[in-house]
Amino acid sequence: AQSVTQPDIHITVSEGASLELRCNYSYGATPYLFWYVQSPGQGLQLLLKYFSGDTLVQGIKGFEAEFKRSQSSFNLRKPSVHWSDAAEYFCAVGPLGDYKLSFGAGTTVTVRA
Amino acid sequence: NAGVMQNPRHLVRRRGQEARLRCSPMKGHSHVYWYRQLPEEGLKFMVYLQKENIIDESGMPKERFSAEFPKEGPSILRIQQVVRGDSAAYFCASSSSRGTLGDNEQFFGPGTRLTVL
Numbered sequence: 001a002q003s004v005t006q007p008d009i010h011i012t013v014s015e016g017a018s019l020e021l022r023c024n025y026s027y028g029a030t031p032y033l034f035w036y037v038q039s040p041g042q043g044l045q046l047l048l049k050y051f052s053g054d055t056l057v058q059g060i061k062g063f064e065a066e067f068k069r070s071q072s073s074f075n076l077r078k079p080s081v082h083w084s085d086a087a088e089y090f091c092a093v094g095p096l097g098d099y100k101l102s103f104g105a106g107t108t109v110t111v112r113a
Numbered sequence: 114n115a116g117v118m119q120n121p122r123h124l125v126r127r128r129g130q131e132a133r134l135r136c137s138p139m140k141g142h143s144h145v146y147w148y149r150q151l152p153e154e155g156l157k158f159m160v161y162l163q164k165e166n167i168i169d170e171s172g173m174p175k176e177r178f179s180a181e182f183p184k185e186g187p188s189i190l191r192i193q194q195v196v197r198g199d200s201a202a203y204f205c206a207s208s209s210s211r212g213t214l215g216d217n218e219q220f221f222g223p224g225t226r227l228t229v230l
Contacts, residue, residue, distance in 0.1 A: 032214045044221035094214040103155035
């Protein structure tokens with residue numbers, strides 16, 4: 001069975017500092033990989049996704065993620081955070097040829113001035 | 114262009130009552146997915162519906178839970194005789210067509226947070 005682990009429940013970062021959110025997955029083959037963000041009162045919004053090819057993926061809002069097969073990881077990064085990046089971030093995986101997503105428990109990001 | 118709408122956003126029920134959660138997909142979308150997030154866990158797939166059809170309910174508990182997506186109106190997730198363990202956030206997603214994750218993005222609503230007293 002596939003599973004997703006986000007080791008950090010809560011991260012606090014200063015505005016302008018860099019951010020890295022960790023995601024590890026367990027799956028028999030390389031699945032589709034996703035990062036979503038949920039701002040207060042909003043639905044989950046897709047930041048980026050990885051299916052194949054270049055292991056460094058660019059997304060919206062200045063985010064990027066790197067797929068590392070050897071570590072079964074798909075960590076999300078942003079070089080310089082803005083106060084508006086305060087939100088909950090979810091890593092998700094889905095099998096090839098399927099539509100079911102499995103999510104991590106999420107990481108809440110707080111941005112301090 | 115409104116996104117996926119869910120209501121109510123918060124719902125409180127006493128044990129034994131019924132809970133009805135509604136999901137209006139994005140305009141033009143005819144495929145709906147329900148996910149449940151138990152406390153301190155990730156979202157887990159429950160059921161996939163197309164208009165008037167249940168396509169896959171493999172993630173739905175066998176008892177007390179049901180889902181529908183009628184020809185007209187929103188999709189409804191119904192939980193009968195709720196218990197404390199049903200307290201969770203329930204998310205709905207929609208897509209424009211039937212397809213795999215590679216070619217068919219799911220758009221998520223804000224979720225309904227159900228609390229069972």
